[in-house]
Amino acid sequence: MVKKELNSMDLNELKDYMESMGEKKFRAEQLFIHFHKHNRLSIDDLNVLPKKLRERLKVDTNINKMEIYKRFDSKVDSTKKYLFSLEDENIIESVSMEYKHGTTICISTQVGCKMGCTFCASTKDGRVRDLTPAEMLNQIYMIEKDQDISISNIVLMGSGEPLDNYENTLKFLKIIHHEKGHNISYRGITISTCGIVPKIYELADENIPVTLSISLHSPFDEERKKMMPIAAKYSIAEIIEACKYYESKNNRRITFEYTLIEGVNDRQEDVDELSKISRSINSHVNLIPLNPIKEYQKDRPTLSSIQRFEDSLNKKKVDVTVRREMGSDISASCGQLRRSVIE
Numbered sequence: 008m009v010k011k012e013l014n015s016m017d018l019n020e021l022k023d024y025m026e027s028m029g030e031k032k033f034r035a036e037q038l039f040i041h042f043h044k045h046n047r048l049s050i051d052d053l054n055v056l057p058k059k060l061r062e063r064l065k066v067d068t069n070i071n072k073m074e075i076y077k078r079f080d081s082k083v084d085s086t087k088k089y090l091f092s093l094e095d096e097n098i099i100e101s102v103s104m105e106y107k108h109g110t111t112i113c114i115s116t117q118v119g120c121k122m123g124c125t126f127c128a129s130t131k132d133g134r135v136r137d138l139t140p141a142e143m144l145n146q147i148y149m150i151e152k153d154q155d156i157s158i159s160n161i162v163l164m165g166s167g168e169p170l171d172n173y174e175n176t177l178k179f180l181k182i183i184h185h186e187k188g189h190n191i192s193y194r195g196i197t198i199s200t201c202g203i204v205p206k207i208y209e210l211a212d213e214n215i216p217v218t219l220s221i222s223l224h225s226p227f228d229e230e231r232k233k234m235m236p237i238a239a240k241y242s243i244a245e246i247i248e249a250c251k252y253y254e255s256k257n258n259r260r261i262t263f264e265y266t267l268i269e270g271v272n273d274r275q276e277d278v279d280e281l282s283k284i285s286r287s288i289n290s291h292v293n294l295i296p297l298n299p300i301k302e303y304q305k306d307r308p309t310l311s312s313i314q315r316f317e318d319s320l321n322k323k324k325v326d327v328t329v330r331r332e333m334g335s336d337i338s339a340s341c342g343q344l345r346r347s348v349i350e
């Protein structure tokens with residue numbers, strides 16, 4: 008039998024679990040605070056808990072741990088990329104980026120990914136497995152400990168599709184936000200999806216006002232299908248409807264991510280159609296110049312064509328930014344680091 012993962016449980020689950028063991032409910036809160044406020048990964052030093060209970064928990068449950076396998080420090084800015092080794096020896100990657108308002112951590116939600124976007128390294132070996140809530144939380148806790156910082160901004164933009172690991176992602180969000188844990192505002196969290204429409208509706212109904220970011224990459228369904236298999240399942244119109252619903256529920260501006268690829272999606276007709284889409288909803292476009300990977304032999308646009316694309320959108324009154332390249336010397340976008348190691 009797979010043991011329960013103690014640091015993946017939200018407070019209610021922990022309370023139910025303590026009750027089922029014949030323990031007092033307040034023990035749940037002591038455990039929760041120990042894991043999620045104080046970043047602890049062992050209960051040996053949780054002296055307020057009776058020794059007998061600690062011993063029993065150590066036999067009956069698992070406390071998920073992971074190790075820093077490797078850290079890459081950028082020399083051009085303070086970006087750091089981490090490879091973590093999980094209990095089953097799978098490797099995942101996370102990134103910390105320093106901005107004026109503080110450090111943002113980008114985490115993975117799955118080992119690998121099954122969504123098959125042509126230009127993305129994370130998906131090239133498929134999805135290995137989902138990450139548990141504790142494995143998502145530990146990426147943050149480990150980086151905080153490593154750098155002796157507390158962060159308030161998180162993006163779910165590493166490897167994996169968060170809405171394809173919906174239950175665990177939701178639990179992760181609730182735990183990291185909990186006032187007795189890290190107490191991170193939902194407004195400081197962005198969840199990025201390739202556009203799994205039914206899950207966008209589900210998320211909208213959860214009352215969790217995180218920023219929703221849609222990986223659009225083309226304003227035309229037919230072009231999008233060539234880049235992203237998910238586009239064959241859900242049209243752009245369906246995504247926009249779902250985004251409107253999300254916005255109505257959460258009052259959050261939607262972000263459209265647009266990986267800019269030379270000669271593929273950087274034409275005037277792309278500008279025209281993208282601006283229609285963006286203006287149809289309270290939104291913002293984030294251009295990500297392609298980080299070429301060896302399986303996708305297309306080019307990153309030149310600085311001047313990125314500028315031209317941005318200017319053309321600006322002229323059409325689209326709110327647009329270009330993602331600043333962080334840690335360009337340790338580049339490796341989404342999944343490239345992990346692959347370089349497992350290969």
Ligand code: SAH
Pocket residue numbers: 122124126127128163164165166167168169199200201202220221222264265266295296297298299300340341
């Ligand atoms: N599965 C989620 C989140 C992970 S990817 C999603 O699809 O949104 C985070 C963002 O990086 C996505 O917009 C993705 O399309 C983009 N991305 C992936 N590989 C890239 C590459 N090689 N160059 C530029 N952007 C890339």
